[in-house]
Amino acid sequence: MPAAAPAKARNRKVVQQPQPTAQVLDPVQPWTDRARPLIEDVWPIVDGGRHAVKRIDGDIVDVWADVFSDGHEVLAVEVQWRTGDGPWQAAPMRLLENDRWTGRFPAIGPGRLTYRIAAWTDTFATWRREVELKRAAGQDVSLECREGAMLLQAAPGDGPDGDAIARALGAFEASGEPAVLLQPTLAEAMSRVQARSDIVYSEGLPMVVDRPRAGFAAWYTMVPRSQGQQPGQGATFDDCVARLPDIAAMGFDTLYLLPIHPIGLSHRKGRNNAVTAEPGEPGSPYAIGGAEGGHDAVHPELGGMDGFRRLVAEARGHGMEVALDFAIQCSPDHPWLKEHPDWFRKRPDGTIRYAENPPKKYQDIVNVDFHGADAGGLWQALLDVTLFWVDQGVRCFRVDNPHTKPFRFWEWLIAEVKRRDPGVIFLSEAFTRPKVMKALAKIGFTQSYTYFTWRTGKQEFIDYLTELTTSVAKEYMQPNFMPTTPDILPWHLQNASRGMFMARAGLAATLSGVWGMLNGYELCEATPVPNKEEYLDSEKYEFKVRDWNAPGNIKDFLARLNRSRQQNPALQQTRNLRFVAVDDDQILGFVKESKDHHNVVAVAVALQGGGPRTFWFHFGDLEVGPPEARARVAAVENLATGERQPIEWGGVRMTIDPEQDPVMLLRCLTHA
Numbered sequence: 001m002p003a004a005a006p007a008k009a010r011n012r013k014v015v016q017q018p019q020p021t022a023q024v025l026d027p028v029q030p031w032t033d034r035a036r037p038l039i040e041d042v043w044p045i046v047d048g049g050r051h052a053v054k055r056i057d058g059d060i061v062d063v064w065a066d067v068f069s070d071g072h073e074v075l076a077v078e079v080q081w082r083t084g085d086g087p088w089q090a091a092p093m094r095l096l097e098n099d100r101w102t103g104r105f106p107a108i109g110p111g112r113l114t115y116r117i118a119a120w121t122d123t124f125a126t127w128r129r130e131v132e133l134k135r136a137a138g139q140d141v142s143l144e145c146r147e148g149a150m151l152l153q154a155a156p157g158d159g160p161d162g163d164a165i166a167r168a169l170g171a172f173e174a175s176g177e178p179a180v181l182l183q184p185t186l187a188e189a190m191s192r193v194q195a196r197s198d199i200v201y202s203e204g205l206p207m208v209v210d211r212p213r214a215g216f217a218a219w220y221t222m223v224p225r226s227q228g229q230q231p232g233q234g235a236t237f238d239d240c241v242a243r244l245p246d247i248a249a250m251g252f253d254t255l256y257l258l259p260i261h262p263i264g265l266s267h268r269k270g271r272n273n274a275v276t277a278e279p280g281e282p283g284s285p286y287a288i289g290g291a292e293g294g295h296d297a298v299h300p301e302l303g304g305m306d307g308f309r310r311l312v313a314e315a316r317g318h319g320m321e322v323a324l325d326f327a328i329q330c331s332p333d334h335p336w337l338k339e340h341p342d343w344f345r346k347r348p349d350g351t352i353r354y355a356e357n358p359p360k361k362y363q364d365i366v367n368v369d370f371h372g373a374d375a376g377g378l379w380q381a382l383l384d385v386t387l388f389w390v391d392q393g394v395r396c397f398r399v400d401n402p403h404t405k406p407f408r409f410w411e412w413l414i415a416e417v418k419r420r421d422p423g424v425i426f427l428s429e430a431f432t433r434p435k436v437m438k439a440l441a442k443i444g445f446t447q448s449y450t451y452f453t454w455r456t457g458k459q460e461f462i463d464y465l466t467e468l469t470t471s472v473a474k475e476y477m478q479p480n481f482m483p484t485t486p487d488i489l490p491w492h493l494q495n496a497s498r499g500m501f502m503a504r505a506g507l508a509a510t511l512s513g514v515w516g517m518l519n520g521y522e523l524c525e526a527t528p529v530p531n532k533e534e535y536l537d538s539e540k541y542e543f544k545v546r547d548w549n550a551p552g553n554i555k556d557f558l559a560r561l562n563r564s565r566q567q568n569p570a571l572q573q574t575r576n577l578r579f580v581a582v583d584d585d586q587i588l589g590f591v592k593e594s595k596d597h598h599n600v601v602a603v604a605v606a607l608q609g610g611g612p613r614t615f616w617f618h619f620g621d622l623e624v625g626p627p628e629a630r631a632r633v634a635a636v637e638n639l640a641t642g643e644r645q646p647i648e649w650g651g652v653r654m655t656i657d658p659e660q661d662p663v664m665l666l667r668c669l670t671h672a
Contacts, residue, residue, distance in 0.1 A: 037075055037119035039202045040066040044475045051442040052206035053475045055107040056215040059595065065117045065202065068099040074125040076191060079103040080201075081115040090118070109209025110422040120199035124151050124190035128182060141178055148181045149173070151194070161189040211423045213254070213396075214446045215478055216572040218509070218562050219323065219516025220252035221486065224260055224302055225282060226519070226544040234282060234543050237307035241314045246548060248318040250555055251562020255315050256323040256398050256516065258486060258540075260308065262290035262299050264331020267354070267363045271542050272529065275363060284540050286327050286400070287364040289334025295385045305392075312393040323396030323427070324389055328382060328405060329355060329365040337366075340381075342374040370406050383413055387420060396425045399445070403430040407443055414444035427480055431488075441477040447514055452481040452507075456492050458588050458607060462579050465511055465590075469575050479574060481508035481515045489535050494528040499609050499659035501526075502557050506663030509561050510592070510603045513574045520546065522555050557661070564639050564665050569594035570601040580622065584615040587656065591668065593624055600624040600668035602636060606658035613658065618651035625670055636666035646672050 042065045044053045055061055067077045077093040093103030105115065131144050152169040156162055164186065172180040227243050228235030247255065263283045270277035277283055288295060298305050312322050330336055336343055337352075344352050344366060355362040368378055386397070402410055417424050428445035430437055431453075441448050450468070455461055468479055483504035484493060493500060501524045508515040520539075523546060527536045537544075549555075565571040570592040582589035586608045593600050604617055623630040636652055637644045640661070645652050656664055 036071075036073075036121060036198045037067055037069045037077075037200050039117050039119055039200060042117055042202050042205065045205055046442060046472065046476050049203055049205045051476060052112070052208040054208050054210065054446075054478065055109075057107065057109040057209055057211050059107040059209075060104050061107050061115070061207070062102065062104050063093070063115070063117070064096070064100055064102045065093070066099050067093075067101050067117070067119045069119075069121065072126075073121045073123075074129055075119055076122040076125070076196075077101045077103075077117065077119045079105050079115060080118050081105050081113055081207075083108065083111055083113045093117070107207065107209045110211045111209055112418075112422070113207050113209060114204040115207060116204045117202040118199060120196040122191060122194075124148075124194055125187060127151060128187055131178065132182065135178065142176075145172070145176075145178050145181060151190070152181075154195075155190060156193050159193075161193045164189045165193070208418075208444075209422075210425070210446055213321070214425050214514075215574070216513045216565075217254050217516075218252045218565070219254040219256050219480065219482075219514070220247050220250075221256045221258070221482075221516060221518040222247075223258050223285070223486070223519060223539045223544070225285075225299075226539045226546070228543075229545055231545050232280070232543060234301050236301070237303040237311045240311050243548070244314055244318045244320065246555075248320060250522065250558045251566065253320050254323050254396060254516070255320050256396070257325060259285040259288055259325045259327055260298050260302055261285070261288045261295060262292040262297055263287050264290050264333035264364060266332040269364050269541055272537060273541055281541070282543060284364060285325075286329065286362075286540070287331040288327060288329060289331045289336070291333065294330070294334050294336060295382075296388045309392065316393075321396055322394055323398055323425075324394050325400060326386065326397045327400035329362075329367055329400075331365055336368075336381075340374065340377065342372050343368050343378045343381075345369040345372060367404075370409055379409060379412070382409075383416055386413065386417055390417065390421055390424060395421065395423055396427070398427040398429055400429050402428050402440055402445065403432040403436050407439060410440065410445070411443040418444075429485075438473060438477060441473075447478045447480040449485075450479045450481060452479065452511070453483065453485070453488060453490055456607065458585055461507070461511070461588055465577060465579075469577050474575050478514060479512050481512040482517065483508055484518050484521060486518060486535075486538070486540055488533050489526070489528050490533055493526055494533075496524070496526050497609050497659060498524050498552055498554060499606075499657075499662050502554050503605055503607065503658065503662040505554070505558060506561060506603075506605050507588070509565060510571055510601075510605070510663070510665070511574070511577070511590075513572050517558075520544075522558060523548070523550055523553050560640065561663065564601075568599055568601050568639070568665075568667070569596075570599045578622065581618040581620065582615055583618070584613055586610075586658075587613060587615045589617050591619070591622065591624065597624065597626045600633075601639070602633075602666040602668050604654065604656060604664040604666075606656050606662035609658045609662075611657075611659075612655050614653065614655045616651050616653050619647060620650050624668055629670075631670040633668045633670065634672045635669045637669060639665040639667055644669075 046053055063079050067075060069075055078090045079093055080088045080090045082088045091103055091105050093101040096102050127148050131141050134141050149169060149172055152165050155165050157166060168180055168186045224240050225234035228239040263285060264287045268277040268283035270281050292300055298308050315322050347353055352366045355365045355367050414426055425446045427447040428440045429449050430440055431449055437448060455464055529536050573595055576593040577590055579590045586606060588605045588607055591602045619633045623632055625631055633647050635644055635646045
């Protein structure tokens with residue numbers, strides 16, 4: 001007899017990942033364990049259940065599992081789910097092939113839920129199948145029918161199912177006809193009420209359900225002090241309010257603000273990141289903290305907390321939310337340095353090292369010590385800051401450089417905030433190594449910066465989007481595509497044409513459900529610091545005044561682009577994307593389907609400038625539409641012009657002008 005081991009509960013869970021393990025019987029009395037089905041390879045799952053799968057409120061979650069048993073009995077399998085500690089709900093799964101079972105359930109949120117697979121022997125279905133096989137072979141089934149009647153007698157007698165079972169039993173006892181016991185409705189009733197004596201469960205797996213704006217949004221990055229019209233003078237929140245109609249007209253729904261806190265005086269940076277600021281220069285908003293306060297304060301020149309609240313309220317009236325930049329760093333003048341010296345690491349000479357990311361130097365900020373003598377106090381203070389802004393109506397945070405802070409800190413803070421408000425969205429601004437970027441998404445960040453900013457070639461886009469939409473990353477990582485950021489003006493947009501700015505916006509807005517741009521992008525600002533991926537005269541270090549209607553702007557294009565997204569659910573998600581053949585290396589072609597597959601949009605984007613290009617967009621044998629009505633594309637309708645073209649020889653020939661309108665959007669129809 002094997003060595004003793006801890007006893008297993010009768011309805012024990014089965015470990016599913018990374019390698020399924022067989023159920024282990026009690027080595028002392030294995031015959032007492034009646035569990036028979038095995039559950040393996042449950043999907044979706046992230047890191048064996050260590051991290052949560054992510055979905056959007058209202059999504060239908062497709063699941064599968066391999067489920068089988070010894071013998072020839074009929075199995076019943078269902079997916080079960082619950083929110084928090086609420087009651088379990090269930091939906092049946094069906095056998096697909098080779099012991100693979102599939103099922104679906106709705107993701108209702110926002111919040112956390114748990115899902116699992118349950119399997120057991122369906123005793124009555126097993127009996128019914130055997131009787132039908134014997135009857136078809138002409139065998140006598142009278143004894144088997146008596147056994148079936150005994151199964152009915154043992155079933156619970158309450159409710160509508162109990163009444164139906166009682167009626168069937170009475171009818172059989174009166175007639176003796178096997179057909180009475182073989183009715184499909186009786187089998188359904190028995191499946192719901194009969195004992196599940198050998199039921200087993202998979203491990204409960206976590207899922208985070210986010211609100212819709214987590215998966216579909218258009219972010220407008222605003223530097224608040226640069227929204228005014230007085231040269232050399234910073235703007236106020238009221239100037240920001242005055243810009244809201246223009247931003248809303250372009251179709252943006254999330255207003256992301258660079259830090260709005262007091263700015264330190266010590267080692268203040270000057271124009272173009274000069275180490276020393278000239279008198280009157282405002283400094284970098286990332287040098288957070290001064291005599292007026294720290295992370296929970298507003299720069300007084302912006303208009304104080306009352307002005308911020310007005311901006312939040314006015315933005316809401318335009319259908320926009322305000323997102324704040326959460327940058328965990330301090331100017332040397334931040335109140336925390338005096339009030340909480342244990343939150344900072346001292347050098348041997350008593351000074352605090354300023355922040356560096358070689359070769360970059362940030363002389364105007366210092367970093368906190370997440371593992372110092374009072375780490376608990378620091379962590380709690382940062383949580384309090386976040387919750388303070390949630391109380392002010394902020395439900396979106398763009399987190400600056402999260403990859404330079406402890407993973408465990410973010411996992412804790414995000415969970416604590418979402419316990420208070422599960423609808424809060426966290427965007428990870430981490431241009432870092434792939435596994436680090438993905439780890440941040442796994443531990444809780446709702447959205448992620450990506451490498452889109454630097455992807456330029458056709459095959460690069462195909463490879464990268466294939467990774468994001470078909471690998472396990474799609475279960476936990478929602479990309480937020482941004483052509484530029486306050487810190488980055490990539491090489492391909494430096495001194496670029498108007499058409500290139502439209503193309504990059506079009507790629508971002510159609511490849512991903514979430515995209516964003518920096519204020520000034522609509523004006524095609526493209527002057528770099530020589531030999532660097534940075535803006536010359538960056539508004540991170542100075543006040544800026546613009547003519548928001550300057551000639552050559554692309555505001556009408558952006559409005560049309562965002563309007564197409566709002567009108568076509570296919571463009572409101574990231575996953576359902578397939579690339580198609582286009583006979584031009586500088587034209588990227590793909591097809592996106594809405595979550596319910598009723599809306600289908602084909603997209604063609606010119607990747608480089610130049611003159612008009614004529615190309616063949618080939619659908620081939622691609623089928624689109626809802627599962628019950630999949631069909632090949634028969635015609636396309638141009639969303640901009642309304643022109644309709646039939647599909648001939650599997651595709652359609654089109655012409656695109658990279659400089660005038662490099663993005664073509666086509667609604668796909670399955671009838672000509």
